Amino acid sequence: MQVLVQVHYFYFDSKILKRGYFKVNPKKYKEDPDNSVAEVAGKWIEQMLMELPGMEIYKVLYDDVDITNLINVESAI
Secondary structure, three states, X not given: OEEEEEEEEEEOOEEEEEEEEEEOOHHHHHHOHHHHHHHHHHHHHHHHHXXXXXXXXXXXXXXXXXXXXXXXXXXXX
């Protein structure tokens, strides 16, 4: 199963949106969709932080559901 994840962030005073489709475990998604997507999004954000160390996340969405408070990347939010 794939979901569309959108990451809204600031980088050097610019608002930027980055989005992509990611695979999630269908079983985990049925049990707890928000946390299963947050896990995948967190890994992606960690990779983004390596490329853009000064970025600041202000919103993370999947299918128009806000999961910003579930992201566990401390240096991003």
